[in-house]
Amino acid sequence: MKEKLTLMIPGPTPVPEKVLQALAKHPIGHRTPEFQEIVRQTTEMLKWLHQTKGDVLSITGSGTAAMEAGIINTLSHGDKVICGENGKFGERWVKVAKAYGLKVEVIKATWGKPLNPEEFKHILENDKDIRAVIITHSETSTGVINDLQKISNYVKTHPKAIMIADCVTSLGACNVPMDDWGIDVIASGSQKGYMMPPGLSFVAMSQKAWDANMESNLPKFYLDLSSYKKAGDKNSNPFTPGVNLYFALLEGLKMMQEEGLENIFNRHKRHKKATQEAIKAMGLSLFADENNSSPSITAISTKEIDAEIIRKSIKDDFDILLAGGQDHLKGKIFRIGHLGFVNDRDILTAISAIEATLNKLGKLKAPIGKGVAVASEILLKSL
């Protein structure tokens, strides 16, 4: 049915009416006290979300812009960095680092498997010239979560290196206590856990990251975080920001504060669990290592069935948009996004639709209704 699509992709994610309505307000001047007040409030709430006393800066741009900003504001041409690569976003940060002339040591894991923290430890112990470790916390392309806490712990013992993390699909979904874990740079994007449309992105910076910034010589202007810091200290922006997106951000963050961090994390955990168990009950396989699975995205191996056929069928019949596999995984997996403004009903709906679709395609390997039964039991029990 037209105009009744439900998004269950890992971004854009569903947006509450309140947030959409905020978006539709007449814009105001970005150099006014009224807008400064919005910047002040959202900045305070962003710090709460990141669990940091450091700076959280907002950029009008995508998550990639934020991650690039984190990299190019703390490093210099020729600097040695370690990049973790076990999915499409890991690959992207390697490309960014190389585009700016960094010397990149890549630690790989097969797509679907987590990065091995011990490999990071080994290089960090043996190379005192490493300036940064760059990893993706929740790998959106595969549904794997990497052990950011452990890797960050190893980075902390290194004399020079800082920890730069893409937390685009983990922040606002699971615990990422920036200061506690000693993460120096966290990048994220508005269309994920923030429950708002794409267009804003965020870079959190520790004091160690700012110290590194003092030495950084990579060229930049729009993504020069020192400009954002200077303006941000006056609750302002160096360039015209997405004013209406800020209206939405304010509402989204208020809703997050009302729910509370623990409740948000628990909700994502329950949704992941219900989704995973239902998928297995239907006779399908989880693509990502179950002990290292993202709170936000469940990737499903479809084996002999073309995943794109399942995805298309679910969109056509039930108006639910799921994500496909990227690159070599196209047709081999599909991905359910359960990130941001997602409730128990959405999970039940997605599982029902997947079950009905597999049945229609003659590919269901379990009695119809089993997936829903398993999901509903988990969802209701843990209430």
Added chain:
Amino acid sequence: MKEKLTLMIPGPTPVPEKVLQALAKHPIGHRTPEFQEIVRQTTEMLKWLHQTKGDVLSITGSGTAAMEAGIINTLSHGDKVICGENGKFGERWVKVAKAYGLKVEVIKATWGKPLNPEEFKHILENDKDIRAVIITHSETSTGVINDLQKISNYVKTHPKAIMIADCVTSLGACNVPMDDWGIDVIASGSQKGYMMPPGLSFVAMSQKAWDANMESNLPKFYLDLSSYKKAGDKNSNPFTPGVNLYFALLEGLKMMQEEGLENIFNRHKRHKKATQEAIKAMGLSLFADENNSSPSITAISTKEIDAEIIRKSIKDDFDILLAGGQDHLKGKIFRIGHLGFVNDRDILTAISAIEATLNKLGKLKAPIGKGVAVASEILLKSL
């Protein structure tokens, strides 16, 4: 009165309800055929607006991001460029060029005066190594319009140089026929003539600009236009774009096409004329050279009166937001934005409010009502 503010600053500019409503739609996936269709339609209309057969690429970011992209995608470290500087934005492009290690020759004019095209001609004739000329067409900070057509003509005769223009407050306000004038790069921003909120920006690229891009070696990733071109050829984006901003862009551009380019340009011309004549009739002075005044912004010298007092008074009493002077012009000028979704009523309203406020402050040097009389005569006569 709260919630009833009228924006008459040079950006953000007023936004039609239809555009705001589009912004408030539920986001859709940016990798879907439905979104590709929006990219296709908006790209076609952007080409119409730029009067070009070349590419027009959309970036989620501010006008500065677009202008920086234009510069760093066509030039290399150490390249010689000429920058025109007669206001805050001219200054900014000098900073961008220097941040990337370009050798910058600056041609200045006093703020409020236009750049002298003959100075560009002189340097271009004597230095065959110049790779680009960078100017601001409509200088938002002063309300001056520079002679882009003439400067571009001089650039065309040069063997190597390309013409890069900031048309942020001229595009969609006056004629900027990209192909006819031989402009190679045009940057613009959504919160100006496009009648939508800030958050998207646009870079138009000629074939000569793409040829220069092949040689360009400056580091970039988020602002790498070759990625936007590659994705754009499939009606897609390299990164998650501001999906809801695209909904708004589509509506704004449709409204512009319904009005037609000539009508849009005439409307801005009439509004400029009515504003200028009314200001003079009130005994105030225009800050910018009248023969070189922007179609979008009228800057007013307040001489012995503090411009900030006038501006604050108009905001408090009449809920109209005017812009102040920037840097050394703070308190010395105020600026009326008449750009984008502005009708005759808005002009009459602004003039009435300025007149009433000057009268209240005891600073009106003409009989009250004279400004409104002059403005209304011009507005009604030319209908």
